[in-house]
Amino acid sequence: MAKEARMRLIEIEKDVKSASLALKSAFLEDPLIRAFFPDDEVYETKVHLFFEKQVEMMGALGMTYVVENSDGEVKCAALWEPAQSPVWLYFYIFKFIAFLFWNFGFATARRLSKIFFDMEAQRHKRAPNAYHLAILGTSSDFQGRGAGSKALAPMLNRADAEKIPCYLESSNPKNVPFYERHGFKIICQLYPLQQWPEYEKNNEKGPVVTLMYRQVPSSTN
Template sequence: MLEVRGATAQDRTAVSKVLATAFVADPVVRWLMPKAGGDLQMFRAFALHLHAAPSCADLALDDGRPVGAALWDPPGHSVSPRQALMGLSRLLLGMRSGFRRGVVLERAFTRARPAGQFWYLAQLGASTPGRGVGSALLERRLAGIDGPAYTESSNLRNVPLYERFGFAVIQEISLPENGPTLWTMLRR
């Protein structure tokens, strides 16, 4: 039985493990780091430091086993200098030579991000796609927020999922160095 709930601070490690599994074949993650190995470290940096706003992570469980997760930033969220330093150092350890491409990616995201305040969906993933886990995670969070939401989809096959929840593509980003394409999406 699928259960979706807010992730506790103790759940953040499980969140990072699920996301590392979910994104193992993701075009952007593999562009950043062609060989898997630093994925878990990268997603730990996101879950524990960079997208770690209290009460803004969700965890999907199937019979008590983590199978999906989402990391959200509330409107106006920013991390402390200490959190940023810890997160960036953990990213550097995980990504190694891919860190340079990570900077390129973050700059592209920053240029594409719309003006104004919105909920930001940083990551959404399921360890086994196609079972409705992503939909359940989106339903839970979107039902409880007010105002617009924004995300970047790193995989074209996920765009229809977001569209079903009211997101619309606002821009297509082609990454350099034979990088993949991303789609920025806004839900008004």
């Protein structure tokens, strides 16, 4: 009998490759990600490296949970970070930015760096004491099986037990109802690429980013 899908804490050396491939598949049709990586060949051959570095960086915090299939291959990953990141994480962040410039060129790296710091500023303004769901994604061939809910469960349960709120940025409007079912509420919608020339000249806003917040559940006592 085949084993059921299993949720567990990530093992970085073992899981980084399959987790990054799962995320690449998950974000294939994500409006924001594809705005940065519109070329299909670049997406297919290089974007897994973009996710690989983030899995390594966030996984080191000990808050990343994955769901694996019956063959032990990661098909879903939820990357979290604490409200206040440890100092050593900034070393990884600067390494990640250098990686972006080296692998994706100046223009793309500059744009990615800007949106990263813009979103960080929003997070620290709106949810300074919340656990941050940085990335959640399920491989397209594994969607619809509850993997995302399984991957979220450990940190949502921990947040409830510790009475800590949660925060995320959804880059795909299709995913907002999923997060709402898990207790997140919309607090703001932003259009961070609106000033890109390709959008501005056509009077377009570009992809929307939905900021969402999950309150600490009220006591039932």
